[in-house]
Amino acid sequence: MTLRSYQNQSGGGSRSARGSSSLKPSRWQRFKRGFTRKRVILVILAILLVGVGWFGGKFLYNAHKLFGNNLLGVFSTTKLKGEDTGRVNILLAGNSADDPGHGGAELTDSIMLVSIDTKNNKAFMLSVPRDLWVHIPRDGHEKINQVYVTGKENDFDQSGYPKGGMGQLEQVVSQSLGVPINYYALVDYQALKQSVDAVGGVDLTIKSKDPRGLYDPNIDWETKGPLVKLTNGSHHLNGRQALDLARARGDAYNSYGFAGSDFDRTENQRQLLVALKNKAATAGTLANPAKLSSLADAIGNNVQTNLKPSEIHRLYDISKKISGNNIQSLSLNNDKGKSLLASYQTRSGQSALIPAAGLDNFSAIQSFVRRQTSSNKVIQEDANVVVLNGTTTDGLAVKIKRRLAAKHITVSAVGDSLNTAQTTTAIIDNGTGKAGKTAKPATKAALVELFGAQAQVTTQNPYAYKYPDADFIIVVGADQVKPSPSTSQ
Numbered sequence: 001m002t003l004r005s006y007q008n009q010s011g012g013g014s015r016s017a018r019g020s021s022s023l024k025p026s027r028w029q030r031f032k033r034g035f036t037r038k039r040v041i042l043v044i045l046a047i048l049l050v051g052v053g054w055f056g057g058k059f060l061y062n063a064h065k066l067f068g069n070n071l072l073g074v075f076s077t078t079k080l081k082g083e084d085t086g087r088v089n090i091l092l093a094g095n096s097a098d099d100p101g102h103g104g105a106e107l108t109d110s111i112m113l114v115s116i117d118t119k120n121n122k123a124f125m126l127s128v129p130r131d132l133w134v135h136i137p138r139d140g141h142e143k144i145n146q147v148y149v150t151g152k153e154n155d156f157d158q159s160g161y162p163k164g165g166m167g168q169l170e171q172v173v174s175q176s177l178g179v180p181i182n183y184y185a186l187v188d189y190q191a192l193k194q195s196v197d198a199v200g201g202v203d204l205t206i207k208s209k210d211p212r213g214l215y216d217p218n219i220d221w222e223t224k225g226p227l228v229k230l231t232n233g234s235h236h237l238n239g240r241q242a243l244d245l246a247r248a249r250g251d252a253y254n255s256y257g258f259a260g261s262d263f264d265r266t267e268n269q270r271q272l273l274v275a276l277k278n279k280a281a282t283a284g285t286l287a288n289p290a291k292l293s294s295l296a297d298a299i300g301n302n303v304q305t306n307l308k309p310s311e312i313h314r315l316y317d318i319s320k321k322i323s324g325n326n327i328q329s330l331s332l333n334n335d336k337g338k339s340l341l342a343s344y345q346t347r348s349g350q351s352a353l354i355p356a357a358g359l360d361n362f363s364a365i366q367s368f369v370r371r372q373t374s375s376n377k378v379i380q381e382d383a384n385v386v387v388l389n390g391t392t393t394d395g396l397a398v399k400i401k402r403r404l405a406a407k408h409i410t411v412s413a414v415g416d417s418l419n420t421a422q423t424t425t426a427i428i429d430n431g432t433g434k435a436g437k438t439a440k441p442a443t444k445a446a447l448v449e450l451f452g453a454q455a456q457v458t459t460q461n462p463y464a465y466k467y468p469d470a471d472f473i474i475v476v477g478a479d480q481v482k483p484s485p486s487t488s489q
Helices: 003-009 027-048 059-066 144-153 165-177 192-199 239-249 264-279 291-301 311-321 362-374 377-383 396-408 441-453
Strands: 087-095 110-117 123-128 133-136 140-143 183-188 202-206 212-217 226-230 232-237 303-305 328-333 341-345 352-353 387-389 413-415 427-428 456-458 473-476
Touching: 003 144, 003 165, 059 377, 087 165, 110 165, 110 264, 110 362, 123 165, 123 264, 133 144, 133 352, 140 144, 144 165, 165 362, 183 192, 192 239, 192 264, 202 239, 202 264, 226 239, 232 239, 239 264, 264 328, 352 362, 362 377, 377 441, 387 396, 396 413, 396 473, 427 441, 441 473
Parallel strands: 087 183, 123 328, 387 413, 387 473, 427 456
Antiparallel strands: 087 110, 110 123, 133 140, 183 303, 202 232, 212 226, 341 352, 427 473
């Protein structure tokens, strides 16, 4: 099955509505609910709008007027988990649990990693496709959008993770992506709709590759019209339209503009968050107590998180230094023009996604995430390195591969060179000056340091026919063979 065929077959959707209870809460319950809601308001705004700096003095002033002195913890500061390493990772998950009568309402159909570089004032948002086929420890394989439900049903409780469904999801996402997760926020879809309406709608520019724009004829049962019908260009969306766009994948007959299906949906979700940030940051919102109150209700009623008030303050201090231009929007469907995912059909006949490297092989995905989260230039360059044994010493190329791995240099292939009498190690630079290739100076410097000043650096490449995509080819010479104890002095 091709990736495109998976996109056409994958189904599902979400609806949003909120019920109410006729039971009158006690005074303590009202106080506790109010405290939690107000805390969550700042949490989700800090997370969803991370890096934009719109938590400025004016917002804090209005927030103080709105919240009074109930949130004194917000005005103290606690260092964030992960801050000592320079990276704070927050897991966002969205479901439609606000619609309990809807089948699959608790499935987290939207999963996103927000990662903040606290040293270089940068951040990125990475969407995790809901149909990613993952292994749940002690529970077998499931689509990743099922993990929260499974953890909730099993009363997940494991050291190092939060309890319940979000703890289980945090465990699986962390292990799959190869990164620690410091905090989470669970958001139901009503939060987006109400937040957009609270700020008076958002402005979004549609840039579909289809000249007609975007069209998903699935019915919005509230408006009785198509889920999405937007031309290319600028649009002002209300909450319902924003929610419909966040849900649309163009999986119905006659759809257009959704060539990437669920990948387009997650990209639109990330763009909507930025659009919401832009509108929420305007003076018209920050200086309007009514809009702030509506925004507070929209977020406070629809979010669960494990961030503490004092941590929110610290998150604000960090995020205000990050400009919007320093927030990347990433997808596992596009790494240097290639997808890290492949279509897969489960034993039960479900259409799913697995790593392109194979079932449960997340090595390439983890390498991709590692490049985004690391400040090490060698890791960021992610050079394609081949090691060839130029001697008669068996296993030398494999030993060199291990040495390179210790320097965060990944070797894609090992083998034997054309010459088995190589005296001095040669570093063949296959990237510098080659059309369409980018030189990788940090990796080159690391290789020269590793193999010593005697190593020969050259652009002459007799192995281009066999390893055309290699950035560097190391032909290991006799200078890297350690003398045996019997011959050493």
